[in-house]
Amino acid sequence: MTRHPLEKFRFCPVCGSSEWVINNEKSKRCLHCNFVYYANVSAAVAVFIRNKEGALLVCRRKKNPAAGTLDLPGGFVDIRETAQEAVIREIHEELGIHVTSMTFLTSIPNEYVYSDMTIHTLDLLFDCEVGDFSCMEAADDVADAFFMPLNTISPDDFGLNSIKKGIIAFLNKNI
Ligand SMILES: [Zn+2]
Structure with a gap:
C-alpha cells in the first residue's frame, strides 16, 4: 500500500x-x-568524479539514513539554488575540492527516510571533473572519501536505492 x-x-x-x-x-x-x-519532491544532487586513472570517488556516509554505507558525494539542493550551484557547494563542503566542469547524466526518484518520515526526492546525477585532489578531505556528513577502481565496486555496498541504481547504470555505461 x-x-x-x-x-x-x-x-x-x-x-x-x-x-x-x-x-x-x-x-x-x-x-x-x-x-x-x-x-512536492525535494531535489538532490549526486556526483560521479573520476581521477586520472579512471577510479571513482566514493564516500562513506557519516549519518542516517544508511550511515556507514557507501555513497556518491552530493546532497540536497538549497532553496533558491540551481542544481549546478548545489553540485559546486556540496562537493566543496564535503570534500574541500573544486568542480571545474559538469555534465548532467540523468535523474532518479528516491525515498529518503529522515526523522521517521519518508521524504520523496529527485536525485539529479552529474558527471564532474576536478582538476586538483591534493586538498581533498572528508568533512560535513561524509565520514571518509576514497577512489575505487570501477572493477572493485559492488552496487550493493551503496545504501541509498537511487544511488545504487545510478552506480549500476554508470558501471553498465547506460548513463
Ligand atoms: Zn486550517
Whole structure:
C-alpha cells in the first residue's frame, strides 16, 4: 500500500484544525480554513568524479539514513539554488575540492527516510571533473572519501536505492 506523503501531518499547520483531510495523492486540505499543502519532491544532487586513472570517488556516509554505507558525494539542493550551484557547494563542503566542469547524466526518484518520515526526492546525477585532489578531505556528513577502481565496486555496498541504481547504470555505461 502506498502511504500518503503527508500522513504524519495530522492537523492543519495554519489553524490547527483536525479537519485536515487528503485532497489528492500528494496534498491535504483543511476543511476549517481551506489551506491546501502539496508535498512536492525535494531535489538532490549526486556526483560521479573520476581521477586520472579512471577510479571513482566514493564516500562513506557519516549519518542516517544508511550511515556507514557507501555513497556518491552530493546532497540536497538549497532553496533558491540551481542544481549546478548545489553540485559546486556540496562537493566543496564535503570534500574541500573544486568542480571545474559538469555534465548532467540523468535523474532518479528516491525515498529518503529522515526523522521517521519518508521524504520523496529527485536525485539529479552529474558527471564532474576536478582538476586538483591534493586538498581533498572528508568533512560535513561524509565520514571518509576514497577512489575505487570501477572493477572493485559492488552496487550493493551503496545504501541509498537511487544511488545504487545510478552506480549500476554508470558501471553498465547506460548513463
Ligand atoms: Zn486550517
